[in-house]
Amino acid sequence: MRTVEEHQAVVTGLLAPLPVEDVPLAAAAGRVVATDLPALVSLPGFANSAMDGYAARHAEVGTASEAAPVRLPVGADIPAGRTDVPPLLPGTVHRIMTGAPLPEGADVVVPVERTDGATDVVTITGAPDVGTHLRHAGEDIRAGDLALPAGTALGAAQLGLAAAVGYASVPVRRRPRVLVLSTGSELVEPGRPLQPGQIYESNSVLLAAAVADAGGDARTLHFVPDDVDQFLTTVRAELAGADLLVTSGGVSAGAYEVVKDAFRGLGTVEFAKVAMQPGGPQGAGTVDGVPVVTLPGNPVSSFVSFEVFVRPALRRALGHTSPDRLRTTARLTTALRSPAGRRQFLRGRFDGEVVTQVGGPGSHLVAHLARANCLVVVPEDVTELPAGAEVVVVLIEGALQ
Incomplete structure (x- = not known):
């Protein structure tokens, strides 16, 4: 039996870093910077005002008060964007506006609230200390300094910085193209009438959404026949251009396990039992040179297996420096049991301090999965935990709030 870490290493080893492409900032949200990006300009690029008010010499306005105001002529108006500042x-x-260039000779900005706001001769009734309300050139970042290191995930703040330091586009790892395939003759497309013994196909929807959440582009392949020859022919015809094939179902120990029967004959996909629950039966390898990860067919097993093995591998190939989900610790609200020798991944609701198990350990309980916002991790050598015990929880995104 393979450990979780051993199978993680196998899956990770299938995916090489993806090629680099330049994309415009408007299309880069959620992508990962592929190379270090230095600032092309300083921020701020010039000394400017942090307030609407009046640029002044402190020596001339520092004594101003309500009892003894200072009155001075207004020499110029400086709005933001003016380039010919006298x-x-x-x-x-x-008179100066927020963000406008600071004129030579000024060492303080008097807020408009401490004046009468005049545009010809202004009355100043108080002044801050010298150097107040000024933004100095390069105080945020200087040209040439590292703005975004390789591996940075591009959210709103990071994209704003990239634009502010002069980038119109950024080098990122190409999104992985993932072919998602669910097997099972009992599966029916949602929305169609069910016959006795049939169920709606949900794994391809679940896994395609998980691929997108991890940063990939998913394409689903539906209702491939449970016949080894037809299965192989259909799959091989669809592999061109894919970076990864993810299958669900057909990998257990019973009869009619089409994925296992088809790929085992090629000799390039290895099937193993992993010491975890749910998600024990797993497979990984290549088909016609394309990496393949085979997941079990029960929805919860598929989801947990994707989270544990596929998601971190995809994110590592995308260049994420921290490809794993965030983890923390919490205290159990109720006692739980776990099978010896298997790492348990239970569904839970975490409120910031404690965690409550959601549903039982059954790998078919997809409604309970949808209500979970974390996975509770129980180590292989632990069989019982009392209420109040501390456990590791993996924070999963996209759960109901």
Whole structure:
């Protein structure tokens, strides 16, 4: 029996880093920077005002108060975006807006709230300390400094920084193209009438969404016949251009396990039992040079197996420096049992301090899975845990709130 870590290493080894492509910022959300990106300009690029007010010399306005105001002529108006900013002459102030370039000679900005707001001769009734309300060139980041290191996931803040330091496009790892296939003659497309013994096919929807959440592009292959020759012919015809094939179902020890029967004959896919629950039967290898990961068919087993093996491998190939889900610890609200020798991944609801098991351990309980927001991890050598015991929880996204 293979350990979880051993099978993780097998799956990870199938996927090489993906090629690099340049994409415009508008299309880069959720992608991963492939190379270090230095700042092309400094931020701020020039000294500017942090307030709407008046640029002044502190020596001329520092004594201003309600009882003894200072009155000075306004030499110029400086809105944001002005490029021909005149220097500040002694004995004058410039009216200035937030973000506008600071005139030469000014060392303080007096907020408009401490003046009468005049545009010809302004009355100043108080002034902050010298250097107040000024933004200095390069105080955020200087040109040439590292702005976004390779492996950075591009969210709103990171894309804003990339734009601010001069990038119109960024180098990122190409999204993995993942072919998702669910097997089973009992499966029917949702929306069609069910006959006795039939169920609606859900794994391809589940796995395609999981692929997208991990950063990949999924394409589903539906209702492939449970016949070894037809199965192989159909799959091989669809593999061109795929970076990974993910299958669900057909890998257990019973009869009519079409995935196992078809791929085992090729000699390039290895099937193993992994010491975990749910998700014991697993397979990994290549078909016609394309990496293949075979998952068990029960929906919860498929989901957990994807989370444990496929998702981190995809994210690592995309260049994520931290490909795994966030983990934390929580205390159990109720006692639980776990089979000896298998790592248990139970569904749970985590509220920031404690975790409550959602449903039982059954791998068919997809309604309970949809209500979970974490996986509770019970080690292989633990068979019982009392209420209040501390456990590791893996925070999964996309759960109902």
